[in-house]
Amino acid sequence: MLRRQALSLEWVGDLINTSINYLFSRFEMFFGFSPILNAPRPSVILQMVGGWNFRCHHLTAKYRQELSASYRLTIGSLSTPEQHRLAELAALQTVHTRLVGIHVRRGDYLDWMGGRYFYDDAVYQRIIQEIRDCFAAEGMQCIVAVCTNDTISSYLGQDYSTGGSWVFDQLLLQSCDLIVGPPSTFSLWASYVSSTPYIHIENATQSFNLSSAQICPG
Structure with a gap:
């Protein structure tokens, strides 16, 4: 049912997109200028895009500041207890103490891509210990x-678990x-919005390497 609805909406979107492109092209052919830019142009193409698989990395990188400001979550979105917990964790951060967030993605990852990134507890336990050893060094x-x-x-070696x-x-x-x-858009978005470095675990045997950390550009 949902799939039929999605296909129906996709068909409607394509029809609207085609109709708009046709109207604007006919307008420009008759009047000799673009109704969008109000300036002479050889041609105009208005393309409506969207969907989960649509990507435009150079624009999300270019307008990173504007997009981050528009879509950033605020602490006011949290309950009062959650606000207190976040403040308590932030207070632990010092020059010599780093706060490391481990995103244990489960749920849908059991089936997504054949469970390729669905790691068991032992993988996270090892990664967390390697993180501690790296920072201790x-x-x-x-x-x-x-x-x-x-x-x-089971216990993974963490100091805190959210459960929120x-x-x-x-x-x-x-x-x-x-x-x-x-690899997850959830952690990528956190990196993109806050300029926080991230490291994705690409396979179950990957070792932690701090030098591989990067900030999601867009």
Whole structure:
């Protein structure tokens, strides 16, 4: 049912897109200028785009500041207890103490891409220990906060587990000094909005390497 509705909406969108392009092209052919820019142009194409698979990285990079300002979540979106928990975690961050957010993506990842990025607890336990060892070698401590869209069956070596809303998890990741987890738009968005470095775990045997951290450009 939902698939038929989606296909129907896609067909309507294509029809609207084609109709608008036709009207604007006929207008410009008759009057000799674009009704959009109000200036002479050899041709005009208005393309309506959208959908999960649409990407335009150079524009999201170019307008990063504007997009971040428009879509950034605020602490006012959290409940009072969640606001207090976020403030408590932020207070732990110092020059020598880093807050690391671990995104344990489960749920739909059991089936997505054949479960390629659905890692068991042992993988996260190893990664968290490697993170601690890496920061210790730099003379720093780290507070590890785990957020997930599923339940955690065992202790992973974390200092804190969220168990809150997705809004809280997103704001927590944005508040961290580093984000670590499997490839996911959830962690990418947190990096993009807050300029927080992230490291994606591409496979279950990957070792933690701090030098691979990067900020999502768009």
